[in-house]
Amino acid sequence: MKPVANPPNPFSSEHRELLIPSPPVQTSVFEETTNQILSRNNSPDLPFRWSINPYRGCFYGCAYCYARATHEYWGFGAGTDFESQLIVKPNASAQLQKAFERPSWKGELVVFSGNTDCYQPLEASCRVTRACLHVCAEFRNPVGIITKSGLILRDLDVLQTLHERAWVQVYISIPFADDETARKVEPYVPSITKRFEIITKLAQAGIVVNVSIAPIIPGLNEQDIPKILRRARDAGASGATYVLLRLHGSVETVFMDRMSRAFPDRIHKIKNRLQVLRSGNVSEKTFFKRHHGQGLPWQMIEQLFDVHYRKAGYHEEPDLPVRQTFQRPGPLQTSLF
Numbered sequence: 001m002k003p004v005a006n007p008p009n010p011f012s013s014e015h016r017e018l019l020i021p022s023p024p025v026q027t028s029v030f031e032e033t034t035n036q037i038l039s040r041n042n043s044p045d046l047p048f049r050w051s052i053n054p055y056r057g058c059f060y061g062c063a064y065c066y067a068r069a070t071h072e073y074w075g076f077g078a079g080t081d082f083e084s085q086l087i088v089k090p091n092a093s094a095q096l097q098k099a100f101e102r103p104s105w106k107g108e109l110v111v112f113s114g115n116t117d118c119y120q121p122l123e124a125s126c127r128v129t130r131a132c133l134h135v136c137a138e139f140r141n142p143v144g145i146i147t148k149s150g151l152i153l154r155d156l157d158v159l160q161t162l163h164e165r166a167w168v169q170v171y172i173s174i175p176f177a178d179d180e181t182a183r184k185v186e187p188y189v190p191s192i193t194k195r196f197e198i199i200t201k202l203a204q205a206g207i208v209v210n211v212s213i214a215p216i217i218p219g220l221n222e223q224d225i226p227k228i229l230r231r232a233r234d235a236g237a238s239g240a241t242y243v244l245l246r247l248h249g250s251v252e253t254v255f256m257d258r259m260s261r262a263f264p265d266r267i268h269k270i271k272n273r274l275q276v277l278r279s280g281n282v283s284e285k286t287f288f289k290r291h292h293g294q295g296l297p298w299q300m301i302e303q304l305f306d307v308h309y310r311k312a313g314y315h316e317e318p319d320l321p322v323r324q325t326f327q328r329p330g331p332l333q334t335s336l337f
Helices: 066-074 080-084 092-101 128-138 150-165 179-185 192-204 222-235 250-262 267-277 295-312
Strands: 028-031 038-040 050-052 085-088 110-112 143-147 168-173 208-216 239-244
Touching (some): 066 080, 066 250, 080 085, 092 128, 110 128, 128 150, 143 150, 150 192, 192 222, 208 222, 222 239, 239 295, 250 267, 267 295
Parallel strands (some): 028 085, 050 110, 110 143, 168 208, 208 239
């Protein structure tokens, strides 16, 4: 079992350093009774304004996850705490229904999840994401989903209803072309092979599905772009997108530590390449700059993606226009389920 390991929490005035080896990680699940489930995104460089996060923390344990720093707001650590001290919001669907019933709600796109994976293993038993999707289908509200999980296939019935009566689009995150590399960076995520199978099954069910090559980790996976694009297109993906690795706050500490152990021969290359793309830094917080790099090396990555995107035969625009389908159920309207 892996030992507890977290960088110092910047929101805590105290930090303990153990004189003995750290205890093994033990997973705990907490419940949060939330008063508001829709998270408003005010970032001008993101294509959506509203998101739903049924869970805080994520069992998948991806070393690069930008959401790690948000776990520190709750007094947890951004390292192993993020993967083991998990929070579920059991009343999420009830709060979502209340939000949709308000006259101020106009039926904008809602993205699952803007933070942690809405189909992480907890969802198998808690079924919070499924309950929220039911509400979206009932109100015919447009939905976007970002996930790495095969559990999404359990909800094909709800997704097909959304596809028929509203609007839904899914992004499957596949940043690596081979299972061996992926397992070192994303230790508990379904294999790359499995994720391509998920794309196939979603596409066969009539769901619009895209591949997200995110994040691009320079010095580690940019050479995988052509293969991922081709395999995803062959599997049935309609579009593709990519973003550069972000290492803000404690995420940098966790990522660099884990990559040093997983890729001791590459860690210096990864760090140096990031600094080249980030004008001497490993991270960038500025809007419209944080998702991509600078200079000729980044232009080469962009060209690599663009050329193979066209070769693979993807749609010209990865995102289809969101249709305005929102409709509140009337007293005489039959439930969709």
